[in-house]
Amino acid sequence: MTDSAATVAGYKAAAAKAAIDLVKPGMRLGLGTGTTAAPFVEEVGARVREGLEVICVPTSEATRAHAAALNIPLTTLDDTPHLDLTVDGADEIDDQLRLIKGGGGALLREKIVATASERMVVIADDSKLSKTLGSHPLPIEVVRFGLNPTMLLIQALAAEAGCEGEIRLRRGEGDRPFVTDQGNLIVDCAFPRIAEPEVLAFALARVPGVVEHGLFLGLCDMAIVAGANGVKIYRHPGA
Numbered sequence: 001m002t003d004s005a006a007t008v009a010g011y012k013a014a015a016a017k018a019a020i021d022l023v024k025p026g027m028r029l030g031l032g033t034g035t036t037a038a039p040f041v042e043e044v045g046a047r048v049r050e051g052l053e054v055i056c057v058p059t060s061e062a063t064r065a066h067a068a069a070l071n072i073p074l075t076t077l078d079d080t081p082h083l084d085l086t087v088d089g090a091d092e093i094d095d096q097l098r099l100i101k102g103g104g105g106a107l108l109r110e111k112i113v114a115t116a117s118e119r120m121v122v123i124a125d126d127s128k129l130s131k132t133l134g135s136h137p138l139p140i141e142v143v144r145f146g147l148n149p150t151m152l153l154i155q156a157l158a159a160e161a162g163c164e165g166e167i168r169l170r171r172g173e174g175d176r177p178f179v180t181d182q183g184n185l186i187v188d189c190a191f192p193r194i195a196e197p198e199v200l201a202f203a204l205a206r207v208p209g210v211v212e213h214g215l216f217l218g219l220c221d222m223a224i225v226a227g228a229n230g231v232k233i234y235r236h237p238g239a
């Protein structure tokens with residue numbers, strides 16, 4: 001039986017609440033994007049109201065607006081290039097803490113912010129756990145120029161990397177394509193099984209029209225995952 005939307009929202013809130021304990025005074029924080037990151041932003045806002053001093057870099061315009069409305073002090077990576085901790089959601093998490101991200105279309109900024117952070121912690125409900133990545137379509141951010149040949153190259157490289165599945169341009173409002181904060185497009189690749197994420201990531205990085213992809217490999221140090229049996233912590237073996 002799948003959990004109701006309200007139950008899943010409760011799990012997301014529980015994971016966000018658990019993550020706030022990692023936030024210490026004076027930290028430089030990356031704030032993630034999505035429906036799990038949003039309650040974490042709320043938690044940070046509540047602590048800031050109580051006097052906690054932190055400075056934050058949002059991973060999207062949506063998170064920037066949310067954090068600004070809560071009076072969370074914001075900065076940019078240009079002014080603050082090194083962050084202590086980023087807390088973000090994920091679309092899928094495997095047992096090596098490899099991730100698929102970008103369901104909300106913010107993968108490029110999310111990857112830049114996570115890479116600038118000493119630690120990246122993912123918060124999620126337990127439906128995001130997966131043995132083999134591929135339950136969620138892999139978002140790939142591409143430039144508009146040459147979209148069709150870029151998609152053909154992605155399809156060919158994915159097949160070489162042992163993936164099977166379809167790719168399609170993500171639709172936004174009406175029939176218009178979804179446009180990222182950087183003005184690019186998102187191609188969703190429904191690969192039911194990504195046998196070797198590192199091989200696919202390497203292949204995708206070689207496609208000229210690809211700006212970034214949603215495979216986050218070796219970036220996540222810890223996952224805080226909530227479900228019917230409470231909150232569980234998963235740590236990367238190297239963390």
Ligand SMILES: O=C(CO)[C@H](O)[C@H](O)COP(=O)(O)O
Nearest residue numbers: 034035036089102103104106
């Ligand atoms: O990568 C993301 C946005 O680009 C999100 O973190 C991911 O899509 C998970 O979203 P949600 O917490 O709403 O399920």
